[in-house]
Amino acid sequence: MTRSPLNVSRFRNIFFAWWIVWAFLHCxxxxxxxxxxxxxxxxxxxSNGLLxxxxxxVSNILRFYLPYSNRYIYVLLLCLTFSLxxxxxxxxxxxxxxNDPAFKEYIPFLxxxxxxxxxxxxxxxxxxxxxxxxxxxxxEEQENRQRKNDAEKLSRDAExxxxxxxxxxxxxxxxxxxxxxxxxxxPGQARNMIHxxxxxxxxxxxxxxxxxxxxxxxxxxxxxxxEIEKVxxxxxxxxxxxxxxxxxxxxxxxxxxxxxxxxxxxxxxYDTTEDVTICISVSTENDMLKVTVQNPFxxxxxxxxxxxxxxxxxxxxxxxxxxxxxxxVETSSMDHVFTTTINIPKHESDHH
Amino acid sequence: xxxxxxxxxPLARSIIKEYLQFHPELELIAECNDGFEGVKAIQxxxxxxxxxxxxxxxxxxxxxxxxVEDPPSVIFTTAFDEYALKAFESxxxxxxxxxxxxxxxxxxxxxxxxxxxxxxxxEQLGQLLKxxxxxxxxxxxxxxxxxxxxxxxPVEDIHYLEAADDYVKIHTREGGFLxxxxxxxxxxxxxxxxxxxxHRSYMVNITEITRIDPYEKDNHLAILKSGARVPVSxxxxxxxxxVLGL
Numbered sequence: 001m002t003r004s005p006l007n008v009s010r011f012r013n014i015f016f017a018w019w020i021v022w023a024f025l026h027c028x029x030x031x032x033x034x035x036x037x038x039x040x041x042x043x044x045x046x047s048n049g050l051l052x053x054x055x056x057x058v059s060n061i062l063r064f065y066l067p068y069s070n071r072y073i074y075v076l077l078l079c080l081t082f083s084l085x086x087x088x089x090x091x092x093x094x095x096x097x098x099n100d101p102a103f104k105e106y107i108p109f110l111x112x113x114x115x116x117x118x119x120x121x122x123x124x125x126x127x128x129x130x131x132x133x134x135x136x137x138x139x140e141e142q143e144n145r146q147r148k149n150d151a152e153k154l155s156r157d158a159e160x161x162x163x164x165x166x167x168x169x170x171x172x173x174x175x176x177x178x179x180x181x182x183x184x185x186x187p188g189q190a191r192n193m194i195h196x197x198x199x200x201x202x203x204x205x206x207x208x209x210x211x212x213x214x215x216x217x218x219x220x221x222x223x224x225x226x227e228i229e230k231v232x233x234x235x236x237x238x239x240x241x242x243x244x245x246x247x248x249x250x251x252x253x254x255x256x257x258x259x260x261x262x263x264x265x266x267x268x269x270y271d272t273t274e275d276v277t278i279c280i281s282v283s284t285e286n287d288m289l290k291v292t293v294q295n296p297f298x299x300x301x302x303x304x305x306x307x308x309x310x311x312x313x314x315x316x317x318x319x320x321x322x323x324x325x326x327x328x329v330e331t332s333s334m335d336h337v338f339t340t341t342i343n344i345p346k347h348e349s350d351h352h
Numbered sequence: 353x354x355x356x357x358x359x360x361x362p363l364a365r366s367i368i369k370e371y372l373q374f375h376p377e378l379e380l381i382a383e384c385n386d387g388f389e390g391v392k393a394i395q396x397x398x399x400x401x402x403x404x405x406x407x408x409x410x411x412x413x414x415x416x417x418x419x420v421e422d423p424p425s426v427i428f429t430t431a432f433d434e435y436a437l438k439a440f441e442s443x444x445x446x447x448x449x450x451x452x453x454x455x456x457x458x459x460x461x462x463x464x465x466x467x468x469x470x471x472x473x474x475e476q477l478g479q480l481l482k483x484x485x486x487x488x489x490x491x492x493x494x495x496x497x498x499x500x501x502x503x504x505x506p507v508e509d510i511h512y513l514e515a516a517d518d519y520v521k522i523h524t525r526e527g528g529f530l531x532x533x534x535x536x537x538x539x540x541x542x543x544x545x546x547x548x549x550x551h552r553s554y555m556v557n558i559t560e561i562t563r564i565d566p567y568e569k570d571n572h573l574a575i576l577k578s579g580a581r582v583p584v585s586x587x588x589x590x591x592x593x594x595v596l597g598l
Contacts, residue, residue: 170407173431174361177450181367233364271409273360273386298410300504 004063005135006056024049039106042097047090051121054082055128060130066140075129078351083122087114147285154317171228172197178232193231200224204255212251212347215282215289219243222261222280229265236275243282250289251347253322259315260293260340267338268295289344297338319344354397354570356382358413359405359429364450368403368429371457378461387416388502399424401464403448404432410504414484415495417477418532419502426477427460436484443480482537494522496529503529507546512582513538515553523580548595550574550588558595573598 007010030040058078067074091110098106114268114337175197182190203221219241226239261280268276279294313327323345330341355378357365364382372380382393386408394402403428404412414436417423428447430436440447446460456469494505505524514521517528520538539549549555560576564584567573572584574592584592 169432173450174364177367177431178361178363180451181363181370184370185366232361232363270407273388273409300410 003139004059005132008061009221019048019052033109035106035109039098042105043094043110046093046097047073047086047117048091050086050093051124054086054121058082058125058129059132062129062136066133066136072133075133076126079122079125079129082125083118086121086125087118090117138219173230174232189231193228196224196228196231200228204258211253212292213254214248215243215250215252216248218252218254218257219248219280219282222257225258225261226265226278229269233269237269238275238277240277240279241282242280244284245290246284247282250344252289252344253318256315256318256344257291257293257342260312260342261293261310264293264295266336267297272296274299287346289346291342291344293340293342295338296336297333299336315342353378353401354381354399355379356384356390356393356397356399358387358393358402358408358416360386360408361405363495364405364429367451368457369410371454374454374458375461382498387411387413387419390416390420391497391502394420394424401425401427403427403429406433406436411495411502414481417481419495419497423474423477425464431520439483441482443476443483445476445480494531496522496531498529505529507542508557510547510557510578511576511578512557513547513555523578525578545595548588548592550582550584550592552585554582554584554588556582556592558592564589564592 006015026048027037027040030043031037061078062075090115094110095107098110146266175193179190179193179197182193200221203217203224222324223239223241226237230237230239261278264278268278274296276296279292281292283290312331316326316329319342320326325345328343328345332339332341355372357368357380361366369380369383372378381397381399384390384393387410390402390404393399399441401415402424404413404417406428407430407555408416411419413428417426426445428436428440428445429450429452430447431450437447439445446463448456448460481585493506494507494510496503496505505522509524511525513535514523514528515535516530518532520533520535522529522531534554535549535553538547538555542555546559547555547557554575556574560578561574562577563573563575565573567583574582574584577580
């Protein structure tokens with residue numbers, strides 16, 4: 001929501017200073033017509049207090065209902081309505097408070113100056129309205145510009161991530177290097193790894209086009225990925241994948257879990273020297289698919305305060321775009337184990 | 353001549369081993385799984401040449417080299433690291449891109465046998481380390497060695513830095529650690545909105561400051577949460593005030 005100009009202390013000060021000056025002038029003018037200071041003060045405070053209130057209300061109304069361009073007639077009507085209201089109310093209160101024999105000259109004076117008062121009130125409220133329309137238009141524009149910048153930055157990041165995701169150069173070249181080593185020492189395993197790598201790359205390429213895939217398929221490509229990492233790192237990596245019967249048939253956005261598992265490998269395997277186990281468990285709870293990925297981490301080099309990186313942020317963003325919910329990804333760390341939990345609401349076409 | 357291989361992937365080591373069989377003049381004396389083992393092995397065996405992977409757990413290849421007092425000749429091996437490749441190119445240091453052929457490997461060895469053992473190789477390596485230690489991956493931690501043990505200090509844990517001859521003393525909650533670097537180096541790698549050079553010989557983590565007291569003419573003292581008192585010069589005070597938004 002845009003700020004009102006009256007929320008900015010500089011403008012608020014100017015606003016109040018203006019009313020003090022204006023009330024003072026008003027007071028002087030009434031004195032000039034020969035009324036007592038008391039009468040002049042009461043008249044000035046009541047009329048200008050009401051006018052100031054009306055200006056405040058108009059500013060707030062415009063904050064929520066800024067007219068479209070060329071509809072400024074509504075603003076004029078609004079100002080006219082408020083000036084009539086202020087005048088009627090002012091006349092009523094002044095009549096009540098100064099209706100005393102001591103002020104008998106005042107009541108006709110009040111009636112005589114009705115049109116002048118109305119005119120001044122109308123001009124004042126119009127002034128306030130013009131200032132507010134200019135202010136809010138500018139604020140809105142600034143907000144739009146900010147939003148546009150944010151959106152552009154996000155799409156740029158996403159594009160970069162997608163490129164990296166497609167290539168995964170580090171993973172790819174290291175896998176090829178492992179195959180190169182195996183060709184001499186263990187040709188059978190080398191061939192096996194070429195098949196795994198091809199299947200994984202094919203799955204990555206194909207899935208870009210599809211909207212939703214079965215959990216089973218997603219798990220298969222994750223397993224391929226983990227198998228390749230196992231060949232690279234030998235006995236250091238072991239995996240535990242648990243899933244319940246129902247979950248395999250449920251649908252999820254493709255490659256949603258890949259960045260999560262990559263993250264687990266990055267902190268769990270690339271950045272530790274001990275043997276590690278990466279656990280993936282998939283279950284269904286109240287029509288929600290619940291996926292947890294657990295990896296050990298080294299608190300010395302990968303303290304959680306360094307953030308979760310772009311990998312997990314992209315998962316959060318995708319889930320937000322799909323389900324408009326921000327509570328679907330949770331992370332926690334305990335006893336040097338980092339846990340990522342992802343909840344995926346049921347997709348409509350699950351029934352078919 | 354003695355050779356050591358340092359790589360966290362067993363298969364990557366085995367391929368170098370395989371290629372080394374064709375170079376009987378080179379004797380493989382150790383294989384290391386990570387940078388920690390690498391530092392130990394280099395000190396123990398004083399090799400003539402090491403094959404060094406860059407991406408390794410906990411400390412990377414460059415950080416490992418910084419911990420070695422008199423590093424041997426290095427042939428870097430890496431799969432993909434744009435930042436490092438640029439540094440290699442600009443400092444004419446030899447490297448092997450995985451997967452590499454035996455032909456490429458032999459070429460690197462013969463180049464090293466011809467030229468690598470002279471002094472200029474060492475100088476290039478020093479220059480290279482200077483460049484890469486300002487790489488993004490090394491900006492959130494500092495690796496130091498204290499009585500043989502390697503410590504990784506996250507930059508948030510640094511209270512202040514103090515120049516001490518050719519070293520910089522890094523003060524943390526657990527005491528001071530010496531690092532063979534200049535203050536200028538830390539000034540380039542540390543986040544300028546968190547670390548301020550308050551004095552020719554001092555740099556302070558502003559999140560640690562509790563108050564700033566006047567001290568002698570034109571000078572100030574920053575009092576840290578730990579109770580340490582860090583000198584602030586006249587120009588340092590101006591910098592400190594602008595970073596703190598005073």
